[in-house]
Amino acid sequence: MLKKKFFRGVSVLLMIAMLTIFVACGQSSNQASETSPSVVNSTASEETVTIEPVQIDVLSLPANESGVYDQTWWGKVLKERAGIILNVLPTGGAEGSQKLQALMAGGELPDIVVFQDIKDIQNAARGNMLTNLDDHKEKLPNVFKNVPTALQYYRDNVSNSDGKLYAIPNNVGISDQGTDPDYGPFLRWDLYKQAGMPVINTLEDYLPALKKMQELYPKTKDGKKVYSFSLFKDWDGYGMANATALSPLIGIDCGDDIGSLPFLQADYNSFETKNVLDPDSEYIRALRFYYEANQMGLVDPDSLTQNFDTAKSKANEGRILFSWWSWFCADYNTEKNINAETPSGFLAVPPNDSKAILASSYPVGTPWAFSISSATKKLDACLRYVDFMYSTDGLQELANGPKGVTWDIDSNGKPFLTEEGWKYVKNASAELPDGGKLSDGTGIINSVGLTGAFINPVTKEPINYNSWSTTKEKMLSNPSKLLQDWQSVYGHKTTVDYLKANNKFTLQPLAPTMVPTMPDDIDSTSTAIGDIVKNGSWLMVFAKDDAQYKKIYDDMVKKAKGLGIDQVYEWSSDSWKLAVDKANKYK
Amino acid sequence: MRTKKNGIGNSIFNILNMSAFLIFTFSCVFPFYYIFINSISNNELAAAGDILLYPRGIHFSNYIEVLKLKGIGNAAFISVARTVIGTLLTLLGSSFLGYAFCKPEFWHRKFWYRFVVVTMYFSAGMIPAFVMMKNLGLLNNFLIYVLPAMVVPFNVILFKTFVEQIPLSLEESVQIDGGGYAVRYFRIILPLSMPMLATIAIFSSTAQWNSFLDTLIYMRSQNLYTLQFILYQYLNKINALAALMRTAQGRRNVGSISNVLTPTSIRMTITFVVVLPIIFVYPFLQRYFVKGIMIGAIKG
């Protein structure tokens, strides 16, 4: 009885198994025949409309989604305008970069790769896995027209000194400064006013001000305790991320932006450097700042054990008073809060010694970069795609949606968002008629050739709707009650206007994007030291008293020196000098 | 039935035993319940840790978002296929090897057994494995899901240990005309080993169902994506949005984020979606975990 049943079961299951294998194999072979290259002719972009679209494989390390995207509005744009269909390969997170390593070890790369790390480009070039794009100049007219400096920089610095062009960087062009700097800081404006707007000359002056604010507002309406600072540790790099987030206020970076130069503090105005563990460094000043805040009862006791998500949700609920970045507290500034009877919300309160870093221009882009595999059998299609990603016309459609639907050109020849367009901007998860969200156009592969503020020579306006003059006018035309209050105090429309008028800003220098790649031994030593520094920093912030604070600091420095921080620092400061020199060269 | 010796002792034991198990079971179920109520509560409240005993602001948008993911239907099919086929192959491969290693006459048994066992303790890393698969022409092929899992050393060891406990006489006493190894394996050993086969099936199907890294590394076409991979990628995307803000460069590339979906609520939803099918399958395998039932049935 039992045996018979068992056998019947097994044989049925095996049959299913075989069938599924056949089906699955069949599917994959279908796939292959679909993607076989078709004969194409690709001279001018006008003619590409008639081209039979070719499917190309793209491994984009910054991407977070994968699959074939022909059934979306932007898939349609790519099909019609560039004659290609994207098959975005599986990637994501730390495993994504492992996949790249594996592919490189296997000796060939997919048709197009978007790299995230210069070192990988150099390794791939060394293994002859990338196409020299200089050989195809005539098929990349937009690339060569729009980003010449970037190309030269990559020939000189990312080619293992053979002078060939293996990759084209992302986000080339000028950058939009927006209305707020990256680092404000942002305080609860309503409470700051209630506390009598104490004068903030420099960083340390925030503490007494926050203390007063916290006394005025010890608990939220639903009885939850409010703290000035809610820190989190899951963003830590070579140091405590919350500590490196303070010095940008005065135009000094100690690891937030130039994390690739470990333990280096660089002044973006004077270009002077310092070891972050020096007793008078900005990093140690920040630790002291949080330590004193904790002594005053201003630091959330959960800071030691919580992660970013939790801290962010506390910010959303209004359980913090100090935010480093505008987006961190943006979800508290709801329409309801900022336009209430007594409006409440976060706004920038820069210190008087502010040298806030404002975005400038990126002639050599950012270190993410497009490359074409030397193993590709669809070279023409790849070239068409890459060139499309550097054409102002092409990007204008990918970034803003289909023309005539989400945006259009007004009587003055300026682009503007239509009513329909505003709908998709406000509801970011809404799907467009042809499928896909508005942000998917550049968001899926998460990589784009030119910055959004890059000027389109036809419209004389930036590419991206965020930066259009029409959009900006509309956004600033109706300030909230809260902002009106701020404007009356500061006498300017936006924080950026205020900083510029009072010369309290620093322009983002080029040098941080031009630092050389880290040799392996420096890399592993830095990680090992970083582990010591991070832990020590947190213990210093939460030290019981000055004596303990001092002891932890001494111990941390001793261990860091033992592991070789001095050699790492030497490499970092030399690299910084090199980068500063390069920056002058490629301006 | 057993005689009622120390009846009182027995009942006290029963009560204590039962209560201990119920308390422990509660401690296992509550977190799961917690995950569920958080996945259907208002995401803001859930992220703030305000949902503890009952759901608030009930909505199912997390589940809807997950079910709307591109290609999830085909992916579910592939996941079921790899789970069923992979499990069957493991059952066959690992149990036969386990059985063979029980036989003292197996040619150089000790060597080959150790040859299999030690592989539990080393792995060469992903890169050589990838190059290997590439050279075998297995990239972007369904077989990669099921073939490497056919011999799982741990299962081989479990099965061997189990078969060794079956009285040898049983295998020999049942007369089978001209029964070779294959016949004895299929007719006697396998039916006798149902509890262990059920165990291996549980372990292996769970592993197959939960695996996503092989899709990420080896697959190219979206027809071969698995459910877990699609969910993994989705979670990754939600996390990455927040992570992008970590670097000044990332902040430049992304305009703003609005935290409609928080990583935690998505992770909870996914946990629930993924575990439910397993929980439904498990009870069907449980009937093989009854004391003495198999041997009794064969002998009878």
Next chain:
Amino acid sequence: MVYIKANSTIRNATEKAGFRLFLFALPLLLLVFVFAYLPLYGWSYAFFDYHAGMKLKDTTFVGLKYFQSIIANPVSKAEIGRVLLNTLGMSFIGILTSPLPMVFALFLMEIKRKTVRKLVQTLTTLPNFISWVLVYSIAWSMFSVQDGFLNRLLITLNIIDEPINFLANSSHIWIQMAAYGIWKGLGWSAIMYMAAIASIDPEQYEAAIVDGAGRFQCMRYITIPGMLPTYFVLLLLSIANFLNSGMEQYYLFMNPMNKNSLEVLDLYVYLKGMVGQNIAYSTAVGMLKSIISIVLLFSANGLSKLIRKESII
């Protein structure tokens, strides 16, 4: 003479049969060879200055450089000592608590109500499916200072005035971690023992009862011995895993207050950047760990041969 001849024929026949069995198993052994042994050529990366994309012949041979750099200087030597102590401590607790799943299965089988037993059996496997990330987020919602359920409860009941920071508390951290681990894995690991119990011949119980054995005697003299072979095999396997204590759990529960006593080898290797991007370095670390595991495996097996007169593998 005749006797010997007959004997050798039998031996010959058995040998032949044994070889036939080997041939049956050969395809499976080949799979093991292909998927587990062939990729081991990748261990050679550990001795070269290798980067993905290069051919091995184009790279420089560096000998034992990467192995040596694991304990390159006095600071890391001291660190490794501390980390090894943590690893051994936690593995030791793991081995002390290893009989628990067996005990669990033993007592679970004593629940006579079939439905209750099945329910308990199913539901106690649930924690196995909850990732450590979520375990931490649940622990967070129970134990955090501001919002934790426990702190709120204790304050409402006036048992404490000031909330306690349970998660940043480093006392008994090894036992705390073991408790989370046991909670997560107990029901799941018990499955193997349930299978072992199911295979025990019911005649044994019947015979014992006829001989006047009570319930506890049956448990002690029949059920437990029935599970022991499985237990010893699993014990052996876990001894070989002494150094591989995993890291996800510790990584998530780690904070600056408890890091000193929580950092195990796997976590240390991860935090010090020894795994990941640098292929040669991570290969060296992995290779070293594999070798230690296998040495431990055979030593433990030898010990078992010495003490229990039985070789397990």
